[in-house]
Amino acid sequence: MNEEEPRSGEAREESPGWEAIDTALNRLYPGIEPFHYGTMIPYRLGGPDPLDGVSVYKRQDPVPHWHYVTYGFTELHEKESENTQYSGFGFELTLRLAVEGEEEPPVWAINFLQNLARYVFSSGNPFLPGHHMDANGPIESDRETAITAIAFVEDPELGLIESPFGECRFVQVVGITQDELDLIKVWNTRSFLELVKARLPLYLTDLRRESLLGDSELRAAAELGVRTEGSSTGHLYFESLLWEEHRNLLKGNSYVLQLGAKQAESLARIVTGRLMHDRPLTLIGPDTEVMLLPDLQNRVAEMEEGLHLYLNADAAAELSRRLVPIESEFRLETMKQLTIRIVKTLMRDSEGNIVETIG
Structure with missing residues (x-):
């Protein structure tokens, strides 16, 4: 100008x-x-x-x-x-x-x-x-x-x-x-x-x-x-949001939800600020969405746009407690069909060079 x-x-x-x-x-x-x-x-x-x-x-x-x-x-x-x-x-x-x-x-x-x-x-x-x-x-x-x-x-x-x-x-x-x-x-x-x-x-x-x-x-x-x-944040954007379904005829289907480490810590607090106040939270990735919804019973539902995770208060509290910005993988004790995988977040400058690794 x-x-x-x-x-x-x-x-x-x-x-x-x-x-x-x-x-x-x-x-x-x-x-x-x-x-x-x-x-x-x-x-x-x-x-x-x-x-x-x-x-x-x-x-x-x-x-x-x-x-x-x-x-x-x-x-x-x-x-x-x-x-x-x-x-x-x-x-x-x-x-x-x-x-x-x-x-x-x-x-x-x-x-x-x-x-x-x-x-x-x-x-x-x-x-x-x-x-x-x-x-x-x-x-x-x-x-x-x-x-x-x-x-x-x-x-x-x-x-x-x-x-x-x-x-x-x-x-x-x-x-x-x-x-x-x-x-x-x-x-x-x-x-x-x-x-x-x-x-x-x-x-x-x-x-x-x-x-x-x-x-x-x-x-x-x-x-x-x-x-x-509570939190007014109804949507969060993740560059590395993925989910996988693992089928098992005897034990039932299980799911793996992958998140980037950069958002893990803030997500932990937002989960509490949303679900504990009876408000849903939508995670948006490049190719899919995952909606977290408060409910009395824990369950997972596959939808056309992505995945719906229904969590009771105990599951929401455990998820909030265990989300830390460190590369890891864990299964929820309160919702054993759900495993959380946290992967490193690579921060890049305007030229695409990695300037920081989180996780």
Whole structure:
């Protein structure tokens, strides 16, 4: 993306969706000219960047930060979709990044927002408040930082607007640490962000900070929330999810469920947060699904889309207790027809090189 001059009034009139975003920002930043970064070649004409542009405002309150706002997830120039309620994907992303003494907004954050846009445009999956995502490394790739994941919340100042093409919600990206992500998975994004909002003014992303869970009082409050509310994570994605059926005419069929070590520990807590609160949990792999369902009796059912595991409280508790991120294989004592196999997870960089082995 290249920095460009602000769009002219004539161009704005030709882009009603863009003008709607500008109007919302002008209310928040009256008379302030932002830094603006636009694409040389529009995405619809074969350019590499899905977003038409990103505007960035420098703020001093409540702490100095850069406020990034995207243009392009919504319909900017004309109505293209048949959905009259939402403009495009129905949202634009924002990011509030702590200032570290620089005079211009860090460009890596714009590239990061473009990468998030590539995911949305290729998958068709929008980001909504309450979502979370593992970046599998520092969100600024060339920097040592504990911020390796993101959560999503409604921008606390911009919220929801109406454009001529439908609704647009401003969804803010919030940088979080790995252990904070693990907690969110076993609890929920909204409750965690509500708990820590005094520590993250306007849900600021600060690459210099350490985990907020180092505060014992805050961690205790979070653990209480996990126990009382359970987990809102209904789906987990596994790169190495497999299951096998072993037939035995005398003893009945048995099954082997294979999981990657990276997800084993968080899965252990999510099983408790879901099944112990009478909620199912779906594990999704490249070629199959496995659904864990609370029930009074333990049993296994093969379905067209994959496997259904019905677990009573004792089986769920044993599974939770024995899932550890170490390569191993064990049969459940409470459900002897089910064996769990945990395999190593190989973490790779953007070039495909193995950078870490878990398990």
